[in-house]
Ligand code: ADP
C-alpha cells in the first residue's frame with residue numbers, strides 16, 4: 163500500500179482497491195505506446211533531442227514520463243518536466259499519473275501552474291505549463307533541476323511553447339558544453355544570447371548535490387508533421403507512435419448556421435433522442451458560452467418526459483476548479499448519457515473516454531493581434547482543417563463514431579490547412595519582458611522557430627517603453643521593468659499594481675487585477691434577465707465595471723466572514739454559493755478570483771510592497787486606473803461609438819458593461835473582444851484631461 167500522507171489542498175487518491183489498481187495497470191498496458199516502451203527508451207538514450215509524434219490518446223503524456231522514471235532518467239535526483247499549454251491538462255494529467263503510480267499527488271508526481279504549486283522536493287515527474295517553465299528559467303537559467311524536459315502539445319505552437327523551444331535549445335547547448343568540459347574561459351554563450359557566467363548561479367557547481375548532466379529534450383506533437391521541429395533542432399530524429407482510430411462519419415449542415423450555439427443545442431437533443439448510447443463532446447469557445455449552454459440543456463431537459471431526462475452535462479475549460487475537472491473523466495451512471503461541453507482543450511490536450519459523438523461548430527476563441535493598431539483582441543475565429551480533423555477524431559477512439567460539423571462542406575474547404583502559430587498573432591510585450599529579464603536584449607535576433615512579425619516586435623517594445631518597463635535604449639528599466647518581469651501577470655496589470663503602491667490603493671487594485679483575471683463574474687440567464695439586472699444594481703457603480711467588481715468582491719468577502727462567525731467553514735462556503743446564486747454571481751469565477759487574489763498578494767508582499775487602501779477615495783483609484791491602462795483609453799464619438807485613442811480603432815461597449823447605457827465621454831477598458839463587432843469589456847469612466855497629466859509619455863503635447 164502506498165503511504166497516504168495528507169495535504170490540505172488536494173484531494174488524495176482513495177485507498178485503492180486491488181481491483182482498481184489492476185484495472186489501471188491493464189489500461190496502461192493496452193495503450194498503443196506500451197508496445198514501443200523499450201524502443202522509446204532506447205531512442206531517448208541515443209538522442210539528446212527526440213521528437214515523438216503520436217495520435218491523441220495513444221498514451222504519450224501519461225506514459226512516457228513513467229517509462230523514463232523507471233528507465234533511470236532521474237537517477238541523479240533530476241526531475242522530468244512535462245510542459246502543457248493549458249493549466250487544466252497539467253493538473254488532470256498529473257492526477258491521473260499519480261493515481262497510476264499509486265502515490266499521493268504532490269509527492270513523486272506533481273504539477274505546477276501559475277498560482278498553484280503541487281510539488282515537493284521528492285517530485286520526479288512534474289507537469290507544468292509552458293509559461294511557468296519560462297518563469298522558472300528566470301530564477302534558474304540552466305534549468306538545473308531537470309534531467310529531461312518534454313515539451314508536450316508542441317503542435318499547438320502557443321507563444322510560450324515557441325519561446326521555450328528557443329530557450330531550451332540554448333540551455334541544452336550550454337549544458338552539453340559544461341558536461342563535456344569544453345568550457346575553459348569564464349563564460350559561455352548560448353546561441354540565443356543566454357549568457358551564463360562561470361561561477362554564476364549553480365551552473366558549474368554540483369547542483370542539488372549532483373553534477374549537472376546534459377539536458378534531454380523531447381518534443382511531443384499530435385500532428386503528423388514533425389519536419390518543422392526536426393529542422394529547428396538540427397535534424398533531430400522523429401519517431402511515430404501508431405494510434406488507434408475507428409471510422410468517423412462526418413456530417414455537415416446544408417446551410418450555414420446563423421446561431422451555432424442554438425444549432426449545437428438542437429444537435430445535442432437530436433443525438434440524445436435518436437442515436438444509440440455513447441457520450442457527446444461539444445466544442446465551444448469559452449467558459450461563458452459553456453455555462454450558458456449548460457443552463458439551456460438543463461432547461462430543455464426539464465421539458466422532456468422523465469424517461470428522456472437521462473442526460474448529464476460536464477463542463478471543461480481552463481479555469482475550472484481542479485476538483486471539478488476530474489468529474490469529466492468519470493463514466494456516466496448506467497442508462498445515462500454524458501454531454502461534455504469543452505473548449506478546444508478537448509481537441510488534443512485531454513482524452514476523455516466514452517465519446518462517440520462530436521459536435522463541432524467550427525469556431526475557436528483565439529488571440530489576435532493587429533500590428534498596425536498594436537491591439538490584441540480575443541476573437542471567435544474559424545478553426546483550421548487540422549483542428550477540424552483532430553476534433554472529429556475524438557469520436558473514433560473506442561469504436562466507430564459520428565462528427566456533426568455545424569457548417570456546410572463548402573465552408574470546410576475554405577479553412578486554412580493549419581493554425582497560425584500564436585507568436586504570429588499576439589502581443590509580444592509579456593514575452594519580450596521575460597526575455598529581457600533573462601538578459602536577451604536582441605529580440606529580433608533571437609533564434610525563434612518562427613520569427614514574429616518585425617512590426618509586432620517594435621510595437622510591443624514601444625508599449626513596454628510607454629509603460630515604463632524599458633528605457634529609451636530598450637533596456638529593462640530599474641526598478642519598474644524588473645518588478646514587472648517578476649510579477650506573473652500581463653504587463654498592464656503589473657504596472658497597475660506598481661502604480662497602486664504609489665497611489666496608496668494597492669488593496670483595491672489587487673482585487674481588480676484578480677477579478678479581471680477570470681472570465682465572467684456575472685451571469686444572466688435568458689429567462690431571468692430582469693431579475694439578474696435588478697440583482698446587479700445593488701453592486702453597480704456609475705463609474706463603471708471596475709468599481710462594480712470591487713463592490714461584489716467586498717460584499718462576498720464580508721458575507722463569508724460574517725457567516726464564518728456562526729457556521730463551520732463548509733457551511734459558510736455553502737451559504738456563499740447560495741448568496742452567489744441569488745445575486746447572479748458566478749461562484750466558480752469568484753472562487754477562482756479569490757485564489758488569484760491570494761497568490762498575487764503573496765508575490766506583491768514578497769516584493770516588499772505594503773498593502774494600503776484608499777478608503778472611499780474612488781477618484782484617486784480611477785486616476786490610478788487611468789495612469790495604468792492609458793493605452794486602452796477610448797473617447798466617445800458623435801455616433802455613440804468609441805475611438806481607441808492609441809490606435810484610432812472604432813469599437814462599441816459590450817452589452818454586459820454597466821456603462822452600456824450611460825455611455826460616458828471617456829473611458830479606459832480592459833479587453834477588446836471581437837465576434838461580428840468589436841466590443842470593449844470592463845470599462846471605467848475617466849476624465850479625458852487626466853490622460854496628458856498622468857500619461858504624458860503617450861498623450862503629452864509634442865514640442
Ligand atoms: P496522449 O498524450 O497520447 O494524447 P494520454 O497519455 O493523455 O494520451 O492518454 C492516454 C489514456 O489515458 C487515454 O486513453 C485517456 O483516456 C486516459 N486518461 C488520461 N487522463 C485521464 C484521467 N484524468 N482520467 C481517466 N483517464 C485518463
Ligand code: MG
Nearest residue numbers: 222223510511
Ligand atoms: Mg497528450
